[in-house]
Amino acid sequence: MSTVAPAAQEAPAEQEAPAEQEALAEKTAPEKYVLELADLTKSFGATHAVDHISLSVPTGSIFGIVGPNGAGKTTTLSMVTGLLRPDSGRVTVHGADVWKDPAAAKRNMGVLPDRLRLFDRLTGGQLLHYAGTLRGLDRKTVRKRSADLAIAFGLEDALHRLVTDYSAGMTKKIALASAMIHSPRLLVLDEPFESVDPVSAASVTEILQNYVAAGGTVVLSSHSMDLIQRICDFVAIVVEGSVLASGTTDEVRGTGSLEDRFVELAGGRKTAEGMEWLHSFSD
Amino acid sequence: MVAQFLGLKLRLLANSFRRGPWQVIGMLIALAYGIAAVSLAVAALAALRTASIAVATGITVTAGSLVVLCFLLLPLAFGADDTLDPRAFALFGLPTTKLAAILALTSVIGVPAIFIIVVSIAQVVTWTRSPLATFLAILGAIVIIATCLLGSRVTAAIASSVLATRRAREVSVLVVLILIVSISPIITIALSRGWAAGAPQILERIARVVGWTPLGAAWAAPADAAAGHPGSAVLKALVGLAFLAVLALAWRALIGWMLVSAPRISRERSDSGLGWFRRLPSTPFGAVAARSITYWIRDARYRTTLIAVPAAPLVFAVILAVAGVPWTLLALIPIPVMCLFLSWSVHNDVASDNSAIWLHVASNTAGWADRLGRTIPALIIGIPLVLIGSPLFSALSGAPGILPSMLGVSFCILFAGLGLSSVISARFPYASVRPGDSPFAQPQAAGTSAGLIQSMAFVLTLVFSTPPVYFAVRGMIDGAVWTGWSLLVGIGFGLLVFAGGVAWGGAIFSKRAPELLAFTLRN
Numbered sequence: 038m039s040t041v042a043p044a045a046q047e048a049p050a051e052q053e054a055p056a057e058q059e060a061l062a063e064k065t066a067p068e069k070y071v072l073e074l075a076d077l078t079k080s081f082g083a084t085h086a087v088d089h090i091s092l093s094v095p096t097g098s099i100f101g102i103v104g105p106n107g108a109g110k111t112t113t114l115s116m117v118t119g120l121l122r123p124d125s126g127r128v129t130v131h132g133a134d135v136w137k138d139p140a141a142a143k144r145n146m147g148v149l150p151d152r153l154r155l156f157d158r159l160t161g162g163q164l165l166h167y168a169g170t171l172r173g174l175d176r177k178t179v180r181k182r183s184a185d186l187a188i189a190f191g192l193e194d195a196l197h198r199l200v201t202d203y204s205a206g207m208t209k210k211i212a213l214a215s216a217m218i219h220s221p222r223l224l225v226l227d228e229p230f231e232s233v234d235p236v237s238a239a240s241v242t243e244i245l246q247n248y249v250a251a252g253g254t255v256v257l258s259s260h261s262m263d264l265i266q267r268i269c270d271f272v273a274i275v276v277e278g279s280v281l282a283s284g285t286t287d288e289v290r291g292t293g294s295l296e297d298r299f300v301e302l303a304g305g306r307k308t309a310e311g312m313e314w315l316h317s318f319s320d
Numbered sequence: 321m322v323a324q325f326l327g328l329k330l331r332l333l334a335n336s337f338r339r340g341p342w343q344v345i346g347m348l349i350a351l352a353y354g355i356a357a358v359s360l361a362v363a364a365l366a367a368l369r370t371a372s373i374a375v376a377t378g379i380t381v382t383a384g385s386l387v388v389l390c391f392l393l394l395p396l397a398f399g400a401d402d403t404l405d406p407r408a409f410a411l412f413g414l415p416t417t418k419l420a421a422i423l424a425l426t427s428v429i430g431v432p433a434i435f436i437i438v439v440s441i442a443q444v445v446t447w448t449r450s451p452l453a454t455f456l457a458i459l460g461a462i463v464i465i466a467t468c469l470l471g472s473r474v475t476a477a478i479a480s481s482v483l484a485t486r487r488a489r490e491v492s493v494l495v496v497l498i499l500i501v502s503i504s505p506i507i508t509i510a511l512s513r514g515w516a517a518g519a520p521q522i523l524e525r526i527a528r529v530v531g532w533t534p535l536g537a538a539w540a541a542p543a544d545a546a547a548g549h550p551g552s553a554v555l556k557a558l559v560g561l562a563f564l565a566v567l568a569l570a571w572r573a574l575i576g577w578m579l580v581s582a583p584r585i586s587r588e589r590s591d592s593g594l595g596w597f598r599r600l601p602s603t604p605f606g607a608v609a610a611r612s613i614t615y616w617i618r619d620a621r622y623r624t625t626l627i628a629v630p631a632a633p634l635v636f637a638v639i640l641a642v643a644g645v646p647w648t649l650l651a652l653i654p655i656p657v658m659c660l661f662l663s664w665s666v667h668n669d670v671a672s673d674n675s676a677i678w679l680h681v682a683s684n685t686a687g688w689a690d691r692l693g694r695t696i697p698a699l700i701i702g703i704p705l706v707l708i709g710s711p712l713f714s715a716l717s718g719a720p721g722i723l724p725s726m727l728g729v730s731f732c733i734l735f736a737g738l739g740l741s742s743v744i745s746a747r748f749p750y751a752s753v754r755p756g757d758s759p760f761a762q763p764q765a766a767g768t769s770a771g772l773i774q775s776m777a778f779v780l781t782l783v784f785s786t787p788p789v790y791f792a793v794r795g796m797i798d799g800a801v802w803t804g805w806s807l808l809v810g811i812g813f814g815l816l817v818f819a820g821g822v823a824w825g826g827a828i829f830s831k832r833a834p835e836l837l838a839f840t841l842r843n
Contacts, residue, residue, distance in 0.1 A: 120682060121837075163614065170603065
């Protein structure tokens with residue numbers, strides 16, 4: 038997996054610092070936290086989609102962001118990746134401010150947005166080439182990495198077909214491959230496992246874990262609590278634009294499962310009353 | 321059940337007015353045009369009541385057949401409103417025949433339906449000349465209405481099921497477009513030459529043939545009865561009824577087939593290698609250029625531009641030729657006009673990418689590389705076009721000395737237009753057809769100022785081409801020395817505007833990239 042490892046490896050960060058992590062460490066050195074969000078806000082009209090979110094993502098970890106639909110996960114990640122201008126607040130990637138020094142910050146970041154189109158009239162191979170070239174890679178490197186990524190994601194046979202003819206899961210995989218091709222320090226993935234089959238999800242997970250072992254950092258959002266609990270070192274629960282809990286996965290989930298904790302924080306289950314008619318079937 | 325479906329269709333129609341103030345204004349304007357056209361048609365049909373039978377026959381049958389043809393063909397090309405797609409009701413378990421009948425009935429609610437109903441009734445007024453003619457006119461009206469409405473549903477269903485693959489849809493759109501483009505000059509010539517030679521005779525001759533076809537039979541039946549040919553009148557009525565029966569059977573069969581078959585998935589197409597990406601430099605600029613060229617070739621939205629570019633000056637020239645403009649002047653038009661359309665066609669290029677533009681934003685692509693790359697396809701087509709076309713058309717004009725001027729003016733329009741488009745597409749994007757939609761589909765949220773921006777891009781390009789035009793005109797009046805100036809000034813000034821436009825547009829793009837993405841997401 039040398040193709041997806043960060044260009045320059047850093048000394049693996051210490052991960053035994055949950056207490057400091059809770060304290061939203063503001064004065065930490067850039068090597069320790071590759072991504073920091075400080076007081077990020079975004080409103081659409083009267084709705085506060087993101088309401089003063091601050092997070093620090095330690096280098097060399099998988100950081101999960103979970104939350105109910107419409108909690109502001111995608112909005113937050115869009116502001117992190119430079120796709121959506123925040124109303125206020127600061128995002129730094131490897132010490133560079135995303136909104137003041139986008140060139141440096143974006144160079145270190147690989148992005149998988151949710152529900153945005155791809156240039157889908159290109160073939161898979163062309164799309165990878167396009168993404169790599171826009172990131173400034175030369176022809177030889179792009180060709181080598183495209184071939185490696187295609188094997189890693191099981192897309193060898195699909196590289197010559199138009200992306201518009203891909204299934205939803207394959208589209209997600211080619212987008213993931215495009216996000217990694219320039220070997221960034223940080224991967225920001227919005228719903229990377231949505232509509233990906235279990236076999237591919239397992240191989241994607243393995244790719245991400247190897248990448249993290251080599252010093253890379255992954256921030257991902259997902260609806261699948263099991264998956265987050267299994268692969269994430271850190272987790273933040275976001276509800277209505279605010280962080281309700283964050284820390285190591287074990288801290289956040291406490292004694293129960295992450296799903297229980299999440300449902301509790303997100304406002305509890307709605308009991309389905311008045312649906313008795315569903316139990317008596319019409320002829 | 322029928323009432324529910326009719327109610328649903330009414331609600332859908334009413335909701336189309338609830339989108340946005342500008343859309344409502346657009347629809348009101350369209351409605352006003354429609355009402356004007358219908359009133360005109362009704363007045364004409366009423367006036368024909370007192371005209372001679374031959375004249376009335378010629379006009380009603382020819383025009384009527386054309387209307388029926390439009391109802392049949394337009395859904396094929398433009399993708400008719402399929403708000404009540406039969407497939408949407410597949411899960412309700414209604415009997416197929418009943419569903420087919422109800423869906424056919426709902427097509428009575430709609431703007432085109434009102435148009436054809438009013439016109440068909442007005443047609444009865446023309447033919448109340450004898451009892452048989454009146455009876456056949458009333459019967460004809462019913463047949464015409466049913467044929468038009470059912471026919472458009474059938475072709476729309478064919479368009480959305482049989483021609484549902486991306487490939488088939490693109491091909492069918494192109495075929496219809498080529499048909500329209502090739503017909504328009506013929507009609508223009510026919511009309512202008514025809515009126516002088518005596519239009520009524522021509523229309524009557526057309527009517528005599530078309531009257532026996534399913535398109536015109538129902539229109540022609542009352543006319544024959546009024547002219548005293550009851551035999552052929554009844555036969556024509558039967559032709560109309562038979563066609564309607566065929567349509568009804570086809571509709572029933574299509575519904576039965578659509579309910580049980582999944583939407584067709586396009587055949588996967590393979591494309592070997594990297595194509596244009598291999599041929600162009602491996603830099604962000606080269607990649608954007610390769611991507612643009614690939615899209616111009618593969619995407620139906622760009623291919624319609626490719627057809628419109630040569631077609632526009634052709635239609636233009638034919639109309640002027642009919643109006644009596646001499647050939648020597650006409651030969652000056654095509655190349656500059658093609659350059660104008662070519663450079664103008666990229667003035668909303670960012671909007672065509674839709675949200676895929678995020679890739680440029682996330683990878684911090686340099687603004688100038690994005691701007692310059694997008695102009696490459698137009699330059700690849702435009703430069704050879706000017707170099708080959710200009711000598712050809714200056715020779716045709718009979719004044720070969722005009723060549724330097726034509727080169728200067730054409731290049732200036734091409735370069736300056738592309739520079740302007742680079743700025744406009746970064747600064748003033750407006751809603752465009754989404755990737756994969758029919759090139760003629762209405763954008764979902766039409767921008768407030770699409771028309772304004774389009775005309776601005778057009779007029780500004782013309783303004784920026786005035787320097788070489790000035791020298792070209794002096795060259796015609798004062799002698800050949802000035803044509804050289806036209807060439808130099810045209811290329812020099814054009815390139816200057818081009819470079820300035822790419823630089824300025826690039827700066828705007830770099831600064832406003834997130835806002836551009838937000839715009840495409842609203843779209």
